[in-house]
Amino acid sequence: MNHLQRANEYIKQNKDKVTSRPYYHFTPEIGWMNDPNGFVFYKGEYHLFYQHNPYDVVWNKIHWGHAKTKDFVKWEHLPVALANDQSYDTHGCFSGSAIEKDGKLYLIYTGHIDPNIGFDRDESEIIQRQCVAYSKDGVHFEKYRLNPVIGEKQLPKGYLICDFRDPKVLEVNGTYYCVLAVRNTQRRGEIIMFTSDDLLNWSFHSSIYQTKFSENTLLECPDLFRIDDNDVLVFSEMPCDPEFSGQIKNKTTYVIGHMDFDQGKFIPGKKGLLDHGQTFYAPQSTEGENGERLLIGWMHRWHETMPPREYGFNGMMSIPRQLVVKNGDLLQQPFINRQKYFSVSALYENVKLQDKLDINGQAAGYLKIAMGENAQKFTIELNKSETKSTRVEVDAENNKLVIRSDYGSKEPIVLENCFGKSNYEKTLDFYLDLHSIELFVNSGEKVVSFTAYDQNKGTNLSITGSGTTLKEVRYETLRA
Structure with a gap:
């Protein structure tokens, strides 16, 4: 042989x-x-x-x-x-x-x-x-x-x-x-x-x-x-x-x-x-x-x-x-056919964050956030369990984004000037899978990938902030 x-x-x-x-x-x-x-x-x-x-x-x-x-x-x-x-x-x-x-x-x-x-x-x-x-x-x-x-x-x-x-x-x-x-x-x-x-x-x-x-x-x-x-x-x-x-x-x-x-x-x-x-x-x-x-x-x-x-x-x-x-x-x-393989699980429009927006998630999904003109500071938690999550801290006013996680590496990822182009809508597109997160900022002006092979990660999501209005929050799950 x-x-x-x-x-x-x-x-x-x-x-x-x-x-x-x-x-x-x-x-x-x-x-x-x-x-x-x-x-x-x-x-x-x-x-x-x-x-x-x-x-x-x-x-x-x-x-x-x-x-x-x-x-x-x-x-x-x-x-x-x-x-x-x-x-x-x-x-x-x-x-x-x-x-x-x-x-x-x-x-x-x-x-x-x-x-x-x-x-x-x-x-x-x-x-x-x-x-x-x-x-x-x-x-x-x-x-x-x-x-x-x-x-x-x-x-x-x-x-x-x-x-x-x-x-x-x-x-x-x-x-x-x-x-x-x-x-x-x-x-x-x-x-x-x-x-x-x-x-x-x-x-x-x-x-x-x-x-x-x-x-x-x-x-x-x-x-x-x-x-x-x-x-x-x-x-x-x-x-x-x-x-x-x-x-x-x-x-x-x-x-x-x-x-x-x-x-x-x-x-x-x-x-x-x-x-x-x-x-x-x-x-x-x-x-x-x-x-x-x-x-x-x-x-x-x-x-x-x-x-x-x-x-x-x-x-x-x-x-x-x-x-x-x-x-x-x-x-x-x-470059994947999201319309064919994903289906909408939750959709919110003109969301004014006064408290916490919770979403029941699955291990594989897609999250889109379109920010309103007055978007300020808010935090997105992904892979959320009772005690752990991956947190995306968004400071839209100062064009900054920080990712911190309880999974994988503890070193934060910091993006400066990530919403700096006034001709691009301020959007975040997350592609979530069992061991990874891929984030496309402003229709791909910047991209961030994150992996963590930890077992038993959470699957829920939440968004918290005070006074920020989000134009759209869309969550889709992968069809079986």
Whole structure:
């Protein structure tokens, strides 16, 4: 039995042991999941691959898991697509992307070699190179016989092959471009670009984005795409070395700019965060069925307690977000069919908060709050039990929002200037699930994700405030 067969057989025999799944956020059938990979619309369905260890709820032996969907609520799990079974990927099939060419689905991923994996890191023994696999049916993949396709020969001097990963492929006017994260010899992060005519033969093109030495960051999971007349570069940031882990937090950044593909030059403009929470990393985008730009990310709480082992899984994906550039701002809006899967449970209009508004909730739901013109201070309690809750303290007058929780991390999330745009209605849209909260502020002007795997969280909600009028409070529950 080969590596791929062994993984699929293990999943088949053990997946029914998994418990406490979220209701509409994607999770693996069993085991560990991290970065989304190969997010693509192919032959009428959305395919999502992901970093996957089927054998345990911790990171190790990284495969590519695989699922597909038409609506991002109902998912079909497919066989594991890639296993670490070749000399060039023996210690992991790391992150990458997918693209359709001549009816075939191509995957390009990082083959990882590290004989000390799981132990002390020895950079002199770590090699990361880019590899290709392809499929006629989008399910069963064959690795290219001449892998790797981007390695030591193509990587210029000045870069370290021990941190050279996460290929994201795009096609522009018949030419394929691949953006990659790399560590330079100054030990700081860059994003570099390669070109190809056939996805198999690649050459170095340019360095399109560099961090400053003083920023002490390493970049991961780059993504480059176009929205209308804007080019958008997305990447995740982490400390460049362990000594900076106390001052550099893992986060995901976007830069709106202009990409000159011929010259290989990216001219950056506005820069911002894709998510202001503590649990959103390594997102990947694709062009949707109707030309939308859709993005999905890994929701994971760094350096925090993992889920109870008896759950049998570890890791969730966010709900997909549609990205729009409006008046120079990047907006993110939830991309699921709420009308199909959710139903109204409670609806209040022109609510003047004199005391407490209580709502009987369920583990999975949606809460919308539209603020009136005189909205001041009020507090929303989510996942409320007799003694615990997640509290969202809203100060509309001072454009501030603070999230504090008795679940998961005790570190508060603070958003300043969150209602600063006068042309946007002041709204809060909460997507609630068994282990997560995703908040879209002002129709996606800012987004916050929060996760907590605590058992026996409450499901009720309440809103308290004195004198504040809310234009609308709508609560919907997920249909069975």
